Amino acid sequence: SQQGEEDPQALSIQEGENATMNCSYKTSINNLQWYRQNSGRGLVHLILIRSNEREKHSGRLRVTLDTSKKSSSLLITASRAADTASYFCATDVGGNNRLAFGKGNQVVVIP
Amino acid sequence: GAGVSQSPSNKVTEKGKDVELRCDPISGHTALYWYRQSLGQGLEFLIYFQGNSAPDKSGLPSDRFSAERTGGSVSTLTIQRTQQEDSAVYLCASNHGVGQPQHFGDGTRLSIL
Numbered sequence: 001s002q003q004g005e006e007d008p009q010a011l012s013i014q015e016g017e018n019a020t021m022n023c024s025y026k027t028s029i030n031n032l033q034w035y036r037q038n039s040g041r042g043l044v045h046l047i048l049i050r051s052n053e054r055e056k057h058s059g060r061l062r063v064t065l066d067t068s069k070k071s072s073s074l075l076i077t078a079s080r081a082a083d084t085a086s087y088f089c090a091t092d093v094g095g096n097n098r099l100a101f102g103k104g105n106q107v108v109v110i111p
Numbered sequence: 112g113a114g115v116s117q118s119p120s121n122k123v124t125e126k127g128k129d130v131e132l133r134c135d136p137i138s139g140h141t142a143l144y145w146y147r148q149s150l151g152q153g154l155e156f157l158i159y160f161q162g163n164s165a166p167d168k169s170g171l172p173s174d175r176f177s178a179e180r181t182g183g184s185v186s187t188l189t190i191q192r193t194q195q196e197d198s199a200v201y202l203c204a205s206n207h208g209v210g211q212p213q214h215f216g217d218g219t220r221l222s223i224l
Contacts, residue, residue: 031210042115042202042215050210088154097142097209098167101154 010106019076021105023089024069030092032065033099034074037086046074046087081111113137115216117203123222126195132188132219136205143186144213145178149199157201160186161208190221198223 011019025032031050035043047063049056049072056063062075076083086106090099116135124130136143145157156170160180171177175193180186190197200220204213 033212035215040217042217043204043213045212045214048210048212090154092210097206097211097213098144098156098159098170099146099213100156101146103153 010108012108012110013079015079015081015109015111017079019079019083019107019109021074021087021107023072023074023102025072025089025091025100026070029067032063032072033090033092034061034063034072035088035090035101037088037104039085043088076107079107079109081109083107084109115203115205115214117201117216117219119219120217121220121222123224124193125224127192129189129191130193130221132190132201132203132221134186134188134203134205134216136184136186136203137214138184140205140207140214141183142206142208142211143180144204145186145188146202146204147199148202148218152199154202157188193221193223195223197221 013019029051031048033048034046036046037043047056047058047061049063049065051067060077065072086104088101088104090101115137118133122130141162143160147155147157158171158178159167175191178188200218202215202218204215206213
């Protein structure tokens with residue numbers, strides 16, 4: 001069954017603005033991961049947050065995890081044109097690292 | 112190599128033909144995964160190899176799909192008697208195992224005519 005599911009919205013923002021996208025899932029998880037995909041390329045890992053963590057930062061990225069609500073958010077601060085991509089959340093449910101991906105959020109940053 | 116390498120990058124073939132897709136994982140990574148990405152279905156797990164253990168084949172959509180990993184390194188995904196619904200991007204990933212981020216190749220874009 002589909003685990004990670006992002007809000008099905010495409011974001012179009014101006015460079016310098018912040019972008020927030022959300023992800024919900026259905027069952028207990030070991031960890032939740034966010035990936036970025038540029039057009040025609042593979043996925044690039046951004047952040048992994050474990051089920052016992054609530055917030056994690058990496059550069060301009062901030063991820064939160066609320067296990068009681070089974071949801072996560074990814075915030076990109078001070079966006080750049082190079083942040084234009086699709087962003088996917090993925091959950092590791094069974095502890096075997098088999099990931100279940102959401103449908104992705106397309107973000108367009110206008111220079 | 113520095114990253115996961117997949118070949119070919121694009122493959123166009125006629126319905127009914129067999130195809131082989133290749134994945135070279137990052138050296139030293141014990142785990143290797145195949146996913147399929149299509150417009151209608153998003154990213155779907157296909158198969159997972161971990162070391163010398165029996166692979167997790169639970170995501171393979173039909174018995175026309177098979178995969179092997181030789182010598183714990185290179186993997187080949189084979190699709191027999193291709194159908195138009197097999198058209199998708201096939202992505203390979205590798206990592207050091209459970210709980211670690213996965214590193215993806217750029218995929219093979221498969222088009223079945």
